Amino acid sequence: MAKYILKRFIYMIVTVFIIATLTFFLMNLLPGSPFNEERTTNEAVQRNLEAHYHLDEPLVVQYVLYLKSIVTLDFGPSIKQPTETVNSLLGRGFPISAELGIWTILIALISGVALGVFAALKHNGVIDYIAMTIAVLGISIPNFVLATLLIQQLAVNLGVLPAATWSSPQHMVLPIVALATGPMAIIARLTRSSMLETLTQDYIKMARAKGLSPAKIIVKHALKNALMPVVTILGTLLAGVLTGTFVIEKIFAIPGMGKYFVEGINQRDYPVIMGTTVFYSAFLVLMLFLVDIAYGILDPRIKLHKEGGK
Amino acid sequence: MKKWWTVFMGVLLVAVLAACTASESAGESDEGSSEGESDSGTKTLLLNNGEEPTSFDPSQGFDAVSWNALNNLMEGLTRLGKDHTPEPATAEKWEISEDGKEYTFFIREDAKWSNGDDVTAGDYEFAWKRLLDPETASPAAFLGYFIEGGEAFNNGEGSADDVMVEAVSDKELKVTLSAPTGYFLNIISNPAFFPINESVATENPEWFAEADSFVGNGPFALAEWKHDSEMLMKKNEEYWDHETVKLDEVHWAMVNDTNTEYQMYESGELDTSNIPSDMAEQLLDSEEVSIQDQAGTAFYRFNVNEEPFQNKKIRKALAMSVNQQEIVDYVTKNKEEPAYGFVSYGFESPSGEDFREHNGKLVEPNVEEAKQLLEEGMEEEGYDELPAITLSYNTSEDNKKIAETIQQMFKENLGVEVTLENAEWNVFLEAQKALEHQLSRSSFLADYADPINFLESFTTDSSMNRTGWSNEEYDQLIADAKNEADEEKRWELMYEAEKLLFEEMPIFPVHFYNQVVLEKDNVSDIVRHPVGYLELKWADKQ
Numbered sequence: 061m062a063k064y065i066l067k068r069f070i071y072m073i074v075t076v077f078i079i080a081t082l083t084f085f086l087m088n089l090l091p092g093s094p095f096n097e098e099r100t101t102n103e104a105v106q107r108n109l110e111a112h113y114h115l116d117e118p119l120v121v122q123y124v125l126y127l128k129s130i131v132t133l134d135f136g137p138s139i140k141q142p143t144e145t146v147n148s149l150l151g152r153g154f155p156i157s158a159e160l161g162i163w164t165i166l167i168a169l170i171s172g173v174a175l176g177v178f179a180a181l182k183h184n185g186v187i188d189y190i191a192m193t194i195a196v197l198g199i200s201i202p203n204f205v206l207a208t209l210l211i212q213q214l215a216v217n218l219g220v221l222p223a224a225t226w227s228s229p230q231h232m233v234l235p236i237v238a239l240a241t242g243p244m245a246i247i248a249r250l251t252r253s254s255m256l257e258t259l260t261q262d263y264i265k266m267a268r269a270k271g272l273s274p275a276k277i278i279v280k281h282a283l284k285n286a287l288m289p290v291v292t293i294l295g296t297l298l299a300g301v302l303t304g305t306f307v308i309e310k311i312f313a314i315p316g317m318g319k320y321f322v323e324g325i326n327q328r329d330y331p332v333i334m335g336t337t338v339f340y341s342a343f344l345v346l347m348l349f350l351v352d353i354a355y356g357i358l359d360p361r362i363k364l365h366k367e368g369g370k
Numbered sequence: 371m372k373k374w375w376t377v378f379m380g381v382l383l384v385a386v387l388a389a390c391t392a393s394e395s396a397g398e399s400d401e402g403s404s405e406g407e408s409d410s411g412t413k414t415l416l417l418n419n420g421e422e423p424t425s426f427d428p429s430q431g432f433d434a435v436s437w438n439a440l441n442n443l444m445e446g447l448t449r450l451g452k453d454h455t456p457e458p459a460t461a462e463k464w465e466i467s468e469d470g471k472e473y474t475f476f477i478r479e480d481a482k483w484s485n486g487d488d489v490t491a492g493d494y495e496f497a498w499k500r501l502l503d504p505e506t507a508s509p510a511a512f513l514g515y516f517i518e519g520g521e522a523f524n525n526g527e528g529s530a531d532d533v534m535v536e537a538v539s540d541k542e543l544k545v546t547l548s549a550p551t552g553y554f555l556n557i558i559s560n561p562a563f564f565p566i567n568e569s570v571a572t573e574n575p576e577w578f579a580e581a582d583s584f585v586g587n588g589p590f591a592l593a594e595w596k597h598d599s600e601m602l603m604k605k606n607e608e609y610w611d612h613e614t615v616k617l618d619e620v621h622w623a624m625v626n627d628t629n630t631e632y633q634m635y636e637s638g639e640l641d642t643s644n645i646p647s648d649m650a651e652q653l654l655d656s657e658e659v660s661i662q663d664q665a666g667t668a669f670y671r672f673n674v675n676e677e678p679f680q681n682k683k684i685r686k687a688l689a690m691s692v693n694q695q696e697i698v699d700y701v702t703k704n705k706e707e708p709a710y711g712f713v714s715y716g717f718e719s720p721s722g723e724d725f726r727e728h729n730g731k732l733v734e735p736n737v738e739e740a741k742q743l744l745e746e747g748m749e750e751e752g753y754d755e756l757p758a759i760t761l762s763y764n765t766s767e768d769n770k771k772i773a774e775t776i777q778q779m780f781k782e783n784l785g786v787e788v789t790l791e792n793a794e795w796n797v798f799l800e801a802q803k804a805l806e807h808q809l810s811r812s813s814f815l816a817d818y819a820d821p822i823n824f825l826e827s828f829t830t831d832s833s834m835n836r837t838g839w840s841n842e843e844y845d846q847l848i849a850d851a852k853n854e855a856d857e858e859k860r861w862e863l864m865y866e867a868e869k870l871l872f873e874e875m876p877i878f879p880v881h882f883y884n885q886v887v888l889e890k891d892n893v894s895d896i897v898r899h900p901v902g903y904l905e906l907k908w909a910d911k912q
Binding site: 090091092093095096097098099100101102103104105107108109111112113140141142143144152153208211212215216219222223224225226227310311312313315319326328 | 505623624625794795814827
């Protein structure tokens with residue numbers, strides 16, 4: 061197991077390095093520069109700006125400087141917000157995005173699994189249809205539409221919740237609901253189908269025949285296996301939601317880090333692009349790694365297979 | 371089975387209840403505090419800045435998100451008044467030499483920094499030289515090129531000592547310009563020319579980064595700054611004119627989505643808001659709308675190096691087949707003024723005439739003449755058929771609508787087919803600067819309040835030219851205007867230059883910009899200048 065983890069860890073580092081390098085060169089292939097303005101630009105002013113951010117150096121030198129910044133975990137100042145460093149932007153935005161993300165995942169997971177299980181148990185019954193209708197709606201209504209609807213109804217018309225910003229628990233309700241609905245629907249559908257499959261397995265019939273209580277059968281025997289597909293998607297889902305979502309954060313004016321992914325690219329703010337990409341990819345790779353370990357714990361067959369494979 | 375159900379429902383119920391109680395109690399405390407504020411009579415204006423200010427370093431944040439706020443935290447020698455003309459601010463008075471090049475400013479005795487220090491001439495000298503220092507890498511540095519020695523210092527040829535700005539005494543500042551510049555008093559109201567408290571800046575070079583360390587000299591002081599989420603300004607009791615300031619506090623949210631902004635305005639969380647474009651029609655006639663001019667022009671550039679636009683008559687024909695009035699009435703629908711010239715309204719000549727009114731309509735929709743010109747142009751070039759034309763714009767819904775309308779107008783009025791092409795903003799701009807487009811969408815917003823700022827865009831070596839058009843006579847007119855001390859003559863030169871521009875037609879205008887905002891009835895006297903930044907000095911809220 062330790063050997064396996066170490067090996068995976070080295071793979072992780074290599075993956076992040078490759079992503080970082082690709083991003084650096086792709087970014088420099090993009091036409092335009094952070095100082096590209098529609099307004100009249102003055103040559104001396106442009107030159108001073110480029111010198112200030114080392115953009116006048118050869119690409120190789122910039123690449124080395126950039127690798128250094130990754131190793132030292134210091135991405136330097138943002139070009140578009142010159143009084144801030146990329147680290148401080150991420151340091152400020154990530155906890156907020158993560159807070160929103162954790163609540164989102166928790167609520168999506170609890171309600172999604174619950175919906176899926178009920179639907180599977182009452183297969184083709186009324187509850188199944190209601191649950192799956194909710195799930196289909198959840199998947200097909202984009203979260204920004206839902207967000208705007210929620211604001212219009214609950215904040216503007218009824219006035220029970222604030223329309224936007226991020227300062228108290230009540231400000232968190234609408235964005236969390238808007239963001240959690242999609243993942244909840246996906247989880248509900250996954251849980252339902254794998255639950256249905258599991259319930260027809262021989263060992264469940266066996267458990268029934270032994271006279272175990274239905275609750276025990278479901279929680280102890282069926283659910284554990286039925287949740288495997290959910291665990292699979294949880295890694296990417298976590299990385300995606302925890303590092304912020306551009307649209308929801310924009311609509312609710314949440315000061316998370318989602319906007320830096322998009323705006324960094326639009327503005328060609330090179331340090332911000334690099335900082336967010338490295339951060340996100342490291343986070344994603346780490347989540348996938350954790351999911352793999354979780355497999356091993358949940359399903360002994362997988363662990364055996366992998367160890368046997370080496 | 372039943373037991374299992376009950377457990378699950380129980381957990382869900384508890385979770386829901388917990389969420390509800392949390393938000394209810396939070397709601398009460400929140401409402402309680404805001405009611406308390408209005409009871410004690412604190413006037414708090416609720417504004418939205420859109421996003422985090424780029425920087426409150428006066429030399430860095432060259433954009434509206436920084437300078438709209440900064441303009442109320444600090445003050446230059448002059449400030450633009452309600453009539454958009456410069457009036458004495460930190461400078462009590464000034465003297466201008468005969469040749470219009472030497473300015474001597476006298477700073478008020480009672481001009482103080484928010485920490486109680488005196489505002490001195492030395493603070494200005496320090497700030498202006500810092501603006502021009504190549505090490506500072508200020509994007510606004512070129513505004514300081516009007517000062518003798520400023521350009522040389524910034525491009526590395528000169529030194530700080532050669533910049534002709536000097537603190538003669540604590541309260542007297544002498545500035546020498548490289549050419550007589552009638553609008554210099556207007557330019558220095560710009561935040562790039564705000565003073566910097568030298569002792570504060572020496573002690574803490576990052577003084578502008580946080581509310582605690584920020585030291586200003588304007589009507590308001592920065593009380594709180596939660597980065598990326600909100601700012602709170604409080605009336606600055608050290609400000610020399612604090613008796614004029616009526617608001618106690620200004621709260622700035624940072625909401626970067628117009629729909630959300632509007633919804634917050636509707637629910638009373640904001641006092642002003644922009645108008646979401648899809649609601650413009652129903653909101654524009656409401657009484658809460660305020661429409662102000664903005665000095666700027668939406669226009670299209672011909673590339674005179676590309677066929678068929680090397681031909682003046684063909685350029686003119688296309689320009690005359692565009693109906694600006696229809697575009698603002700049915701496409702943009704934002705109550706803009708249609709543009710029949712390049713310089714926008716609001717610039718008054720020494721004799722009190724508006725530049726635009728005086729120079730009149732230099733291009734007007736005229737289908738018959740356009741057809742005639744197209745025919746002549748094609749004959750001159752020996753075309754049987756017009757070479758293919760591509761019209762380019764940067765990707766946005768609004769740009770697309772205008773581009774499609776113009777495409778339609780060319781087709782209907784002249785039978786000319788053009789292909790539309792769009793690209794991401796930075797890609798588009800790069801191509802436009804490299805003269806890779808044939809016909810492309812553009813916009814201009816004035817950096818300082820004088821027609822010359824518009825017109826200098828089309829001199830041969832201007833980075834704003836981007837048309838390939840070069841005209842010696844035009845270059846000469848602009849150069850002469852920049853060196854002319856006699857205002858009457860200077861305006862004549864500018865009138866002439868704009869006429870020549872439209873005689874040659876390397877561009878065609880679409881509309882002038884405006885600032886359309888919703889503002890609650892109980893809010894008054896927020897001043898928005900055509901060129902300049904938000905003024906809250908006189909603002910009030912009932």
